Amino acid sequence: MRCAARVVRRVSLALSLWLxxxxxxxxxxxxxxxxxxxxxxxxQAYEVRSPGTSVxxxxxxxxxxxxxxxxxxxxxxxxxxxxxPRLTATVRLRLTQEFGDTxxxxxxxxxxxxxxRDLAAFQPLARDTWIDVPTAYAEATGLPLGLEVRLGxxxxxxxxxxxxxxxxRVRVEPWDTVALEALAGMLxxxxxxxxxxxxxxxxxxxxxxxxxxxxxxxxxxxITTPLVLAALELGxxxxxxxxLAFREMRDLAGTDPTGAHVEGxxxxxxxSLSLAxxxxxALRLEADGVLDLxxxxxxxxxxxxxxxxxxxxxxxxxxxxxxxxxxxxxxxxGSIWAYFxxxxxxETQLDTDWTASERLTFGAGLRGRRAELxxxxxxDVDLGAEGxxxxxxxxxxxxxxxxxxxxxxxxxxxxxxxxxxxxxxTLQLEARVSVWHFDDANRPDLYGTTVSExxxxxxxxxxxxxxxxxxxHAASRVVGHRFRAVLAxxxxxxx
Amino acid sequence: xxxxxxxxxxxxxxxALLALGLALAVxxxxxxxxxxxxxxxxxxxxxxxxxxxxxxxxxxxxxxAHPAHRALPCVxxxxxxxxxxxxxxxxxxxxxxxxxxxxxxxxxxxPTAARCGTCHVGYGADGTRVVPASxxxxxxxxxxxxxxxxxxxxxxxxHAGVRDTALATRDHLPTMRQCLTCHGGARSDxxxxxxxxxxxxxxxxxxxxxxxTCHLAExxxxxxxxxxxxxxTPPDWLLGMGHDADWIxxxxxxGADQGSACASCHRESECADCHDGRVRPRSVHPNDYLTVHTxxxxxxxxxxxxxxxxxxxxxxxxxxxxxxxxxxxxVRATGRYHPPAATWERAHALEAxxxxxxxVSCHAERDCVACHxxxxxxxxxxPHPAGFANRCGPLLTANPRACVxxxxxxxxxxxxxx
Numbered sequence: 001m002r003c004a005a006r007v008v009r010r011v012s013l014a015l016s017l018w019l020x021x022x023x024x025x026x027x028x029x030x031x032x033x034x035x036x037x038x039x040x041x042x043x044q045a046y047e048v049r050s051p052g053t054s055v056x057x058x059x060x061x062x063x064x065x066x067x068x069x070x071x072x073x074x075x076x077x078x079x080x081x082x083x084x085p086r087l088t089a090t091v092r093l094r095l096t097q098e099f100g101d102t103x104x105x106x107x108x109x110x111x112x113x114x115x116x117r118d119l120a121a122f123q124p125l126a127r128d129t130w131i132d133v134p135t136a137y138a139e140a141t142g143l144p145l146g147l148e149v150r151l152g153x154x155x156x157x158x159x160x161x162x163x164x165x166x167x168x169r170v171r172v173e174p175w176d177t178v179a180l181e182a183l184a185g186m187l188x189x190x191x192x193x194x195x196x197x198x199x200x201x202x203x204x205x206x207x208x209x210x211x212x213x214x215x216x217x218x219x220x221x222x223i224t225t226p227l228v229l230a231a232l233e234l235g236x237x238x239x240x241x242x243x244l245a246f247r248e249m250r251d252l253a254g255t256d257p258t259g260a261h262v263e264g265x266x267x268x269x270x271x272s273l274s275l276a277x278x279x280x281x282a283l284r285l286e287a288d289g290v291l292d293l294x295x296x297x298x299x300x301x302x303x304x305x306x307x308x309x310x311x312x313x314x315x316x317x318x319x320x321x322x323x324x325x326x327x328x329x330x331x332x333x334g335s336i337w338a339y340f341x342x343x344x345x346x347e348t349q350l351d352t353d354w355t356a357s358e359r360l361t362f363g364a365g366l367r368g369r370r371a372e373l374x375x376x377x378x379x380d381v382d383l384g385a386e387g388x389x390x391x392x393x394x395x396x397x398x399x400x401x402x403x404x405x406x407x408x409x410x411x412x413x414x415x416x417x418x419x420x421x422x423x424x425x426t427l428q429l430e431a432r433v434s435v436w437h438f439d440d441a442n443r444p445d446l447y448g449t450t451v452s453e454x455x456x457x458x459x460x461x462x463x464x465x466x467x468x469x470x471x472x473h474a475a476s477r478v479v480g481h482r483f484r485a486v487l488a489x490x491x492x493x494x495x
Numbered sequence: 496x497x498x499x500x501x502x503x504x505x506x507x508x509x510x511a512l513l514a515l516g517l518a519l520a521v522x523x524x525x526x527x528x529x530x531x532x533x534x535x536x537x538x539x540x541x542x543x544x545x546x547x548x549x550x551x552x553x554x555x556x557x558x559x560a561h562p563a564h565r566a567l568p569c570v571x572x573x574x575x576x577x578x579x580x581x582x583x584x585x586x587x588x589x590x591x592x593x594x595x596x597x598x599x600x601x602x603x604x605x606p607t608a609a610r611c612g613t614c615h616v617g618y619g620a621d622g623t624r625v626v627p628a629s630x631x632x633x634x635x636x637x638x639x640x641x642x643x644x645x646x647x648x649x650x651x652x653x654h655a656g657v658r659d660t661a662l663a664t665r666d667h668l669p670t671m672r673q674c675l676t677c678h679g680g681a682r683s684d685x686x687x688x689x690x691x692x693x694x695x696x697x698x699x700x701x702x703x704x705x706x707x708t709c710h711l712a713e714x715x716x717x718x719x720x721x722x723x724x725x726x727x728t729p730p731d732w733l734l735g736m737g738h739d740a741d742w743i744x745x746x747x748x749x750g751a752d753q754g755s756a757c758a759s760c761h762r763e764s765e766c767a768d769c770h771d772g773r774v775r776p777r778s779v780h781p782n783d784y785l786t787v788h789t790x791x792x793x794x795x796x797x798x799x800x801x802x803x804x805x806x807x808x809x810x811x812x813x814x815x816x817x818x819x820x821x822x823x824x825x826v827r828a829t830g831r832y833h834p835p836a837a838t839w840e841r842a843h844a845l846e847a848x849x850x851x852x853x854x855v856s857c858h859a860e861r862d863c864v865a866c867h868x869x870x871x872x873x874x875x876x877x878p879h880p881a882g883f884a885n886r887c888g889p890l891l892t893a894n895p896r897a898c899v900x901x902x903x904x905x906x907x908x909x910x911x912x913x
Contacts, residue, residue, distance in 0.1 A: 054828075063773045082704065090762070102826060120824045157766070199804070202804070241752075241753075294890065294894075369794070442789075474783035
């Protein structure tokens with residue numbers, strides 16, 4: 001297994017490098033069959049340190065993706081509805097490689113957290129090499145009746161949240177005002193083949209079978225989670241558009257690497273309704289809610305997310321928006337976290353944007369946050385304000401933003417100034433300065449002000465390739481001086 | 496690591512830095528507002544996108560409103576327009592088109608500044624002659640005049656007001672709202688009033704309203720949005736999708752409800768680039784976010800979870816730093832992370848209510864089970880709310896794993912849970 005991982009790692013590295021070098025600048029004309037290649041690579045070097053410990057991490061992290069896309073048009077011209085039937089396929093391979101160590105201060109001792117032979121240092125959750133396949137699907141679109149079919153590893157997003165699944169998704173839109181969508185498959189977990197934990201619900205960490213469970217008793221066994229999802233969309237936005245959706249995910253019972261029985265159960269069973277209306281160009285109304293069908297508590301706990309918002313364009317240059325949002329944090333019902341009382345959080349936001357001219361824009365907002373702690377604990381109330389401005393003078397762009405929070409969660413404030421200077425069509429220089437003030441109520445020694453400066457440059461090498469170099473310095477009484485360097489390269493081209 | 500205590504001078508310095516930053520932010524706006532420069536044209540929803548219609552340089556004198564010009568049908572001069580099938584076709588009349596009426600001015604045997612200056616700018620009264628070339632970059636659209644003419648559209652259906660103006664500019668090219676009057680008929684209210692009532696085409700059939708009907712797309716059908724002039728973004732009136740400063744917050748709701756609209760311009764990989772939590776997006780996490788992330792995690796735990804899986808992303812780092820209880824012995828912190836035990840014993844329950852996700856970022860289930868597990872497994876301090884036994888039956892049936900973690904024997908629970 002380790003040998004295979006090494007081979008895959010080398011292949012993906014080689015592929016990324018090849019893409020970066022071999023793809024010439026320029027765009028080719030579309031043909032019946034088109035191939036898209038892409039690569040994103042980012043290397044970061046910085047140190048992570050926390051007050052209260054003598055440990056810091058020397059992060060030397062490379063994240064690189066190699067992607068491949070294919071498109072084949074099934075017809076020369078679109079049909080009467082403007083749809084062009086098309087077959088596409090997309091695959092992305094991602095490598096995350098950590099070159100740093102975990103050291104004690106002053107480098108008196110550096111240890112490898114990923115070395116299982118080092119009993120004093122081994123951390124099962126840590127890994128030096130991480131290869132996953134975030135996307136791999138084939139799709140047919142533009143078919144009659146608005147039929148779309150997608151098969152493979154894909155993301156899905158609705159008001160119930162984002163998830164990644166190995167699934168088949170079918171969507172049909174026979175009329176402008178009606179659409180049906182269904183998805184069935186398996187939730188992608190960290191323990192899935194080429195998987196990642198990005199969209200798993202908060203619960204117990206799960207690792208694959210390569211980790212000795214006796215060395216990590218806090219880790220749960222791998223589990224398989226089938227899911228189904230269905231949605232109905234009705235209407236269209238000038239009047240009212242509604243989307244009603246249902247989602248169920250269920251962990252299958254199994255055995256852990258030691259052969260012990262692992263309980264299965266429902267991971268989530270939820271329904272959602274979202275409504276949107278835009279009766280006038282200048283007025284938009286939105287509302288949505290998510291109902292937890294597993295919970296049997298009071299309705300205020302079962303409606304785990306609700307939001308309503310209104311946006312009014314008072315004039316061509318002035319927009320005002322208001323939102324009220326309520327969240328009840330939810331956790332994997334297979335973990336004990338799901339059984340603790342958590343405070344529903346309500347947020348109210350009032351925002352306005354003013355476009356003074358094509359070169360100058362302003363924005364400001366007020367925030368209110370209320371957490372219902374319940375019983376004798378009462379509630380947390382916090383108020384915040386923020387402002388922003390952005391201006392452009394030819395090749396020079398400058399912007400500023402600030403925020404202030406005060407209340408039961410303690411004070412927090414920050415100012416961020418940034419500027420960009422376009423030297424020519426290919427080169428842009430960037431700079432940012434920020435000042436944050438913070439005071440952590442849970443950490444007696446975690447308070448202070450951090451000042452940070454960043455300088456960088458973006459280079460558009462050609463139509464297909466761009467590069468970024470960034471250097472950051474931050475200083476605070478908490479961790480002293482900290483430096484970070486970022487190098488990024490992006491290649492994207494159709495051939 | 497031992498750190499120095501609070502110092503009054505430090506607080507003053509912090510305050511001064513904050514005040515300086517605020518002053519800079521305010522001054523940035525005030526100095527610009529007061530600089531006395533002529534105000535540039537205000538951006539309005541009616542404004543033409545410089546990406547769709549790249550900026551033109553029109554070094555020609557032309558008066559469409561001149562009675563002699565008004566009397567002519569448009570095709571008299573724009574002869575090739577009715578048959579044009581591509582937006583890149585140059586439909587500006589050639590000089591020869593003007594000859595029948597302007598022969599005297601176009602006589603190349605006897606050119607004078609006055610004659611040439613009839614149509615061309617750049618001929619000064621003092622004899623100077625700097626005649627710039629006109630440039631008409633092709634619109635970045637699919638457009639067939641022939642199709643529209645065949646379906647009954649008139650010139651002023653799309654180019655309203657040209658007859659009443661001197662020079663026809665980008666402002667006389669149709670906006671997306673005007674296009675959508677016929678294409679899908681989605682915005683017949685606002686769009687129709689935005690143009691002349693007479694400008695409504697005679698066609699009664701709804702034209703296709705897919706994005707790629709007009710916009711340039713990559714071979715996989717995703718719209719081209721990156722151009723030398725910048726990113727092509729949708730207007731606010733279109734499904735509320737204006738990519739303004741608030742968009743970083745709002746996009747999750749629009750995307751959740753109308754993901755297929757987002758997919759017109761964005762591939763799935765763009766979502767994953769941020770939401771997979773691998774590479775720090777600078778637009779979301781500003782400078783030195785590492786130092787202040789604890790504050791935001793406590794304030795907005797659900798937002799962190801939209802990109803970071805708490806029990807993996809957060810815990811791994813906290814464990815490697817020695818902060819988490821699951822840290823390896825060689826690196827585990829020796830000092831106390833939280834406030835003194837005497838106060839934390841009561842306060843930790845409140846903090847768990849506030850942000851349980853923050854607890855999960857360091858603690859494993861076993862840490863809590865030690866006290867909150869049922870007697871025999873833990874200390875027997877129940878975390879459940881009052882009356883829980885009356886409603887826990889369905890939860891036990893749906894997913895017993897958590898029950899087993901604290902109570903062990905599910906069989907015994909089945910009798911107690913209703």
